[in-house]
Amino acid sequence: DSGVTQTPKHLITATGQRVTLRCSPRSGDLSVYWYQQSLDQGLQFLIQYYNGEERAKGNILERFSAQQFPDLHSELNLSSLELGDSALYFCASRGGTGVTGELFFGEGSRLTVL
């Protein structure tokens, strides 16, 4: 158990819909990372937050948005869903203020868009 909690574990929805994925980092970790994992693309970095502020952005689509709340949990919002958005979405947290600590990954949220 990494200490990172993601909900829901599985989600099935239809094209055009909107979903929210939630992540609770390990106790005390200020950094949260979001990744999308699909079969042919590996782990794609989406976005990173540190103590409520966006710090880095990767290949995140405009239809996707995220935020980190004062209690440090984070949410990833996916809207106008398309079939290609079906993937496993991982959240990871990292302690400390630097950029070199290990990431602790949650179990992931599997999104299926029909």
Next chain:
Amino acid sequence: QQPVQSPQAVILREGEDAVINCSSSKALYSVHWYRQKHGEAPVFLMILLKGGEQKGHEKISASFNEKKQQSSLYLTASQLSYSGTYFCGTGNSGYALNFGKGTSLLVTP
């Protein structure tokens, strides 16, 4: 910005060695290695930092060539438990950590 890993897949017999390579087109500050078993989350193996510092598990070894912007993960005397997909992640000057597409490793009896 996604690092390139090679090979894409490896099949080994127990006890054999393997090397997984990771290269980046950008200057690297750090290289991270993770292993993901089927149906599970990625798990940390090692971090290599510019300047030579390393943090990781004792049984894993890796190298980091800053000039060539490359890293290699060395798996020696492989065990069945080594099977999984190995990802390298590269940190440049910012906070992003970009992972490669992964190297699938299968160790057979």
